[in-house]
Amino acid sequence: MFLQTVVTGLSIGGIYALMAVGYSLVFSVLSFSNFAHGAVIMLGAYIGLGLVTKLHFGLGLVVSGAMAGAGLIAIVNEKLAYSLLRKRKAPSLYLMISAMGCAVFLENMVYATIGSRFYAFPEFFKQSVLCLFNGTCNIALLDLFAFGISILAILGLHLFLIHTRTGIAIRAGVSDMTMCSLMGVNLDRLISIVFFLAGIFGGAAGVFLGIKYLVYPTMGWVTNKAYIAAVIGGLGSLPGALLGGLILGVLETFVSTYVSSVMRDVFSFGLLIALLVWRPNGLFGRDTGEKV
Amino acid sequence: MNYVLSIVTLAGINMIAVLGLSIFTGFTGLFSFGHAALVGIGAYASAILTYYYFVPFPIALVAGMAASALVSLVIGIPTLRARLRSDYFAIAILGFGEALRVILENLEITNGARGLPGIEPFTTLPIVAGCLAVSVWVASNFLRSRYGAACIAVREDPVAAEMAGINLFRTRLLSLVVSAAFCGLSGGLLAHFLSFIQPVMFTLVQSTALLAAVIAGGMGSISGPLIASFIFIAMPEALRVAQMWRLVAYGLVLVLIMLFRPQGLMGYQELTTFFRRSGHERRSA
Amino acid sequence: MSAALLEVRGLTKAFGGIRAVDDLSFSVAPDAITGIIGPNGAGKTTVFNLVTGVYRPDAGSIDFEGRSLLGIRPDQIVGAGIARTFQNIRLFNRRTCLENVLTPLLQKAPYSVPAALLRTPGVRRMDRELREKSRFLLAEMGLEKLADVQASALPYGLQRKLEIARALAMEPRLLLLDEPAAGMNPEESRALSALIEEIRERFNLTILLIEHHMDVVMRVCSHIVVMNFGALLAEGPPEKVRTDERVLQAYLGKEYRNA
Numbered sequence: 001m002f003l004q005t006v007v008t009g010l011s012i013g014g015i016y017a018l019m020a021v022g023y024s025l026v027f028s029v030l031s032f033s034n035f036a037h038g039a040v041i042m043l044g045a046y047i048g049l050g051l052v053t054k055l056h057f058g059l060g061l062v063v064s065g066a067m068a069g070a071g072l073i074a075i076v077n078e079k080l081a082y083s084l085l086r087k088r089k090a091p092s093l094y095l096m097i098s099a100m101g102c103a104v105f106l107e108n109m110v111y112a113t114i115g116s117r118f119y120a121f122p123e124f125f126k127q128s129v130l131c132l133f134n135g136t137c138n139i140a141l142l143d144l145f146a147f148g149i150s151i152l153a154i155l156g157l158h159l160f161l162i163h164t165r166t167g168i169a170i171r172a173g174v175s176d177m178t179m180c181s182l183m184g185v186n187l188d189r190l191i192s193i194v195f196f197l198a199g200i201f202g203g204a205a206g207v208f209l210g211i212k213y214l215v216y217p218t219m220g221w222v223t224n225k226a227y228i229a230a231v232i233g234g235l236g237s238l239p240g241a242l243l244g245g246l247i248l249g250v251l252e253t254f255v256s257t258y259v260s261s262v263m264r265d266v267f268s269f270g271l272l273i274a275l276l277v278w279r280p281n282g283l284f285g286r287d288t289g290e291k292v
Numbered sequence: 293m294n295y296v297l298s299i300v301t302l303a304g305i306n307m308i309a310v311l312g313l314s315i316f317t318g319f320t321g322l323f324s325f326g327h328a329a330l331v332g333i334g335a336y337a338s339a340i341l342t343y344y345y346f347v348p349f350p351i352a353l354v355a356g357m358a359a360s361a362l363v364s365l366v367i368g369i370p371t372l373r374a375r376l377r378s379d380y381f382a383i384a385i386l387g388f389g390e391a392l393r394v395i396l397e398n399l400e401i402t403n404g405a406r407g408l409p410g411i412e413p414f415t416t417l418p419i420v421a422g423c424l425a426v427s428v429w430v431a432s433n434f435l436r437s438r439y440g441a442a443c444i445a446v447r448e449d450p451v452a453a454e455m456a457g458i459n460l461f462r463t464r465l466l467s468l469v470v471s472a473a474f475c476g477l478s479g480g481l482l483a484h485f486l487s488f489i490q491p492v493m494f495t496l497v498q499s500t501a502l503l504a505a506v507i508a509g510g511m512g513s514i515s516g517p518l519i520a521s522f523i524f525i526a527m528p529e530a531l532r533v534a535q536m537w538r539l540v541a542y543g544l545v546l547v548l549i550m551l552f553r554p555q556g557l558m559g560y561q562e563l564t565t566f567f568r569r570s571g572h573e574r575r576s577a
Numbered sequence: 578m579s580a581a582l583l584e585v586r587g588l589t590k591a592f593g594g595i596r597a598v599d600d601l602s603f604s605v606a607p608d609a610i611t612g613i614i615g616p617n618g619a620g621k622t623t624v625f626n627l628v629t630g631v632y633r634p635d636a637g638s639i640d641f642e643g644r645s646l647l648g649i650r651p652d653q654i655v656g657a658g659i660a661r662t663f664q665n666i667r668l669f670n671r672r673t674c675l676e677n678v679l680t681p682l683l684q685k686a687p688y689s690v691p692a693a694l695l696r697t698p699g700v701r702r703m704d705r706e707l708r709e710k711s712r713f714l715l716a717e718m719g720l721e722k723l724a725d726v727q728a729s730a731l732p733y734g735l736q737r738k739l740e741i742a743r744a745l746a747m748e749p750r751l752l753l754l755d756e757p758a759a760g761m762n763p764e765e766s767r768a769l770s771a772l773i774e775e776i777r778e779r780f781n782l783t784i785l786l787i788e789h790h791m792d793v794v795m796r797v798c799s800h801i802v803v804m805n806f807g808a809l810l811a812e813g814p815p816e817k818v819r820t821d822e823r824v825l826q827a828y829l830g831k832e833y834r835n836a
Contacts, residue, residue, distance in 0.1 A: 027379075033379040033382060033383070035325075035382070035386075080547075081547050081551070085550065085551065090550075090554070091321070092377075092378060092379075093317075093321055093322070093323050093378065094550045094554055095550075096323045096378070096379075096382060097323065097503070097507060097546055097550050098546065098547050098550040098551065100325050100500070100503070100543075100546065101542075101543045101544070101545070101546025101547035101550065102543065102547055103543070104496075104500045104539055104540075104543035104546070105539075105540055105543025105544050105546075105547065106543070107539075107543075108536045108537075108539040108540045108543060109540055111536045111539075112534075112536045112537055112540060221390070221496070224383070224386050224387050224390055227383040227387075228383065228387060231380065231383060235377070235379065235380075262394060262397075262398050263394070265387075265390045265391050265394045266391045266394055266395060268387060268391075269384075269387040269388055269390065269391035270391075272383070272384055272387055273366070273367070273370050273371075273384065276370040276371055276376070276380060277369075277370040280370075280373075280376055280380065374650075430694050430695075433693060433694055433695065433696035433700075434693060434694055436704070437683070437688070437693035437694075437696070437700060437704075438683035438684055438686050438688070438693065439690060439693050440693075441676070441679065441680045441683045441684075442680070442683075442684065444669065444672065444680075445669050445672075445680050448668075448669040448670055448671060448672065449667045449668070449669060449670075451631070451663075451667055452663065452667035452668070452669065453669075453680075454631075454650075454651040454652050454655075455629060455651055455652075455655060455660070455661055455663075455667075456652075456655065456680055456681035456684065456743065456747065457652050457655040457656060457681050457684040457685070457747060458652055458680075458684055459650070459652045460652070466690065512671065560671050
């Protein structure tokens with residue numbers, strides 16, 4: 001039972017990590033909480049759904065397609081809703097409101113056009129379940145796949161940030177945006193890339209969530225967990241987001257299994273508050289101060 | 293006629309909550325997408341008192357306000373500290389909204405997701421009008437006082453505010469508690485008007501509507517959000533627009549206003565400003 | 578010899594790998610105007626931020642009127658008698674000039690939240706008195722006609738004056754001015770120098786001043802602290818600093834040798 005709980009926790013944790021990393025990436029570069037991230041995730045799920053039901057793509061193509069689609073949506077989202085504010089150096093309050101406005105707009109557009117029906121993905125894995133440790137532990141192949149992709153994607157991001165020119169530029173942007181642009185980096189392009197990356201992670205998370213559970217217009221609000229995971233890991237830290245996601249997933253599943261599945265959301269909120277009381281910087285958070 | 297009266301009453305109840313959020317977001321500059329949860333606390337607290345314990349209505353209303361205020365402290369104390377970014381509070385109150393819904397849906401006393409029916413319809417239009425008038429008066433007093441001046445200073449420039457002798461944490465917290473009290477009052481009036489409340493009535497949807505009214509009406513204004521709130525309630529009812537389209541509109545309104553007219557309708561001004569003639573008229577940049 | 582009003586000893590503050598302030602020690606004599614000068618990035622504003630509690634020092638001590646300021650919140654430090662203006666002017670932009678000056682005054686009014694919510698006669702009386710006081714302070718700065726004008730609508734020079742008026746509202750013993758003459762032409766800086774001396778006299782202040790305009794510094798300061806790379810480079814009366822080799826080398830350049 002214990003091992004099973006850990007495994008299940010890790011599988012949902014991987015998805016949380018994917019979402020948290022996407023959110024943290026934007027936060028660390030732009031110092032801004034993109035609360036529209038959930039909407040991007042939701043749209044990723046719907047795109048994946050469309051790809052499989054209308055075009056009968058296989059799993060790989062569905063995930064890639066959803067990732068690409070969500071990435072593009074994220075770029076458009078940035079260009080339309082945030083870039084003007086960013087250029088005007090508007091206070092973060094305005095950016096957060098714009099982000100929420102987008103989230104509400106997109107979610108309800110889907111609600112109004114596609115409908116409130118809950119959709120399920122068709123079976124990809126024919127119910128294959130791995131039995132480990134002489135049957136004490138069941139892992140759905142899907143969970144394994146999702147977890148694997150999550151880890152690979154985050155590792156890929158890590159390599160990208162360290163070894164590519166764009167990645168290095170992003171890391172420079174994290175420290176100092178102005179300096180970055182003075183060094184000749186095209187800020188607009190850099191920011192689009194950052195959002196694209198956050199989008200593809202979101203798209204993957206959306207598809208996995210859709211396959212694991214269901215697809216519906218308000219599924220984007222699962223990102224609340226991502227935000228909490230990011231805080232656990234330390235706002236602005238990417239390894240923190242990964243760890244935070246996994247830890248939250250595992251802890252939540254323990255609460256779900258041993259206490260009550262209903263109390264899961266209450267637990268996450270309680271954990272957040274407790275964390276903020278004792279250790280607001282989370283595991284790896286940086287203390288970003290404002291220049292006075 | 294009855295129908296129009298009930299719309300006006302609902303609008304009035306909504307305006308009190310909008311007033312509360314206006315103090316927090318419009319005047320203190322803090323982001324919240326979860327004040328509907330604070331309305332819900334007030335609604336359920338007062339309803340439980342009148343329904344199960346036959347507490348007199350006025351006392352139940354005050355208890356509802358106190359409950360909202362106390363709960364807001366739980367969220368506010370860890371998250372509004374001076375050195376913490378506003379993102380922490382935003383995330384916390386989003387999480388709180390979800391957690392509250394789950395709690396309400398799973399408690400015996402709240403009758404779960406089915407909702408609590410049969411609440412005594414104590415709320416009447418005169419009562420709402422009276423509460424609204426008192427609320428506006430109290431809010432205006434608050435904003436003119438040293439505490440209100442502190443809130444506005446924190447909105448304008450937290451660093452300069454601190455160097456003007458303002459305690460950032462206490463100011464933000466007070467702003468939250470005061471706004472929560474208004475929302476709690478609104479919730480109590482709502483519960484006893486609709487005679488029925490459900491957890492799903494106090495979620496992100498309603499928080500969006502509240503914020504949309506504050507933003508559209510104008511930050512830093514009392515009259516602006518009240519007018520916007522009235523329009524938002526009255527208009528869709530007149531047009532019988534389905535809720536989801538209403539929300540599409542709210543979302544769009546929020547984005548467009550932030551992009552093109554952040555001061556909204558009445559930003560930083562009051563209805564009374566327009567009636568003032570030369571002499572001591574405020575000249576804007 | 579009277580005790581120093583502000584005593585800074587061994588003050589150190591690093592950001593990441595950079596030492597913004599490096600083992601700095603100096604004192605500010607009461608009733609005097611002391612200047613802090615140094616090239617850009619020398620750490621001058623960081624010193625202000627450390628004194629006013631915005632940053633916590635990594636090492637060292639800051640004593641004001643004999644009491645340590647370490648670990649005290651900025652708003653408490655204001656209460657202890659220190660006020661400041663900012664390099665980049667931080668006014669309450671959407672408030673009027675009067676409201677800008679009134680805000681810190683109001684914070685001293687001792688009425689409670691319930692009294693505020695009901696706007697009792699006591700509250701109203703205090704409000705009236707403090708408004709009068711604000712007008713008086715605005716008049717001191719020559720801004721009384723602009724009382725109801727929004728702060729952001731003021732021209733740059735007047736905004737600086739408003740910031741000073743607001744700082745004076747806190748009835749400080751020590752006033753920290755961060756580059757008050759920034760962006761001013763020679764005539765304006767002359768007027769500012771006169772203003773600084775006037776308010777020091779009128780309000781019985783001790784002033785600590787960061788400036789790049791040498792004419793202002795040399796004219797009003799009785800004591801100058803020179804910083805470079807976060808550390809103390811030289812210290813002393815204007816004549817001495819003006820001719821100090823190290824200072825000239827680091828900062829002033831050859832022109833001032835002959836000034």
